Amino acid sequence: QVHLVQSGGGSVQAGGSLRLSCVPSDMTFTNYATGWFRQAPGKEREFVAALSWGGGTVSYANFVKGRFTTSRDTAKNTAYLQMDSLKPEDTGAYYCAAGRNLIAGAWTHATNYDYWGQGTQVTVSS
Numbered sequence: 001q002v003h004l005v006q007s008g009g010g011s012v013q014a015g016g017s018l019r020l021s022c023v024p025s026d027m028t029f030t031n032y033a034t035g036w037f038r039q040a041p042g043k044e045r046e047f048v049a050a051l052s053w054g055g056g057t058v059s060y061a062n063f064v065k066g067r068f069t070t071s072r073d074t075a076k077n078t079a080y081l082q083m084d085s086l087k088p089e090d091t092g093a094y095y096c097a098a099g100r101n102l103i104a105g106a107w108t109h110a111t112n113y114d115y116w117g118q119g120t121q122v123t124v125s126s
Contacts, residue, residue, distance in 0.1 A: 002026045002115050004096050009120035016086050016124070022079040022096030022117050029053075029072060033102035034079040036070060037110055040092035048094070049081060050107035059107055086124045093119045
């Protein structure tokens, strides 16, 4: 069964940076849009960023624009979320997801994705 394996994350002080990685276990990201979501304790999972299957279009939630960058390395079959200028409110569990041929209008809804990572904790202290 395909699943996404995440790495990265951890604890950092406000203003610091972290990079999350996401690798599929038994497939390639070809024809898959990749998305990132996060969930803080007591809150619903929310959209963070997504990259089109072709890699030419990207979308970010307003609260991370200018601070986070999502990308994909085709040769390494890995998706990334680079997080800079982190704030305490960025604290939460972060999840990567992949959706086959997922169009931009569907990126923000978690139910539209086919595969998910196990989640990784990001903690930002003030």
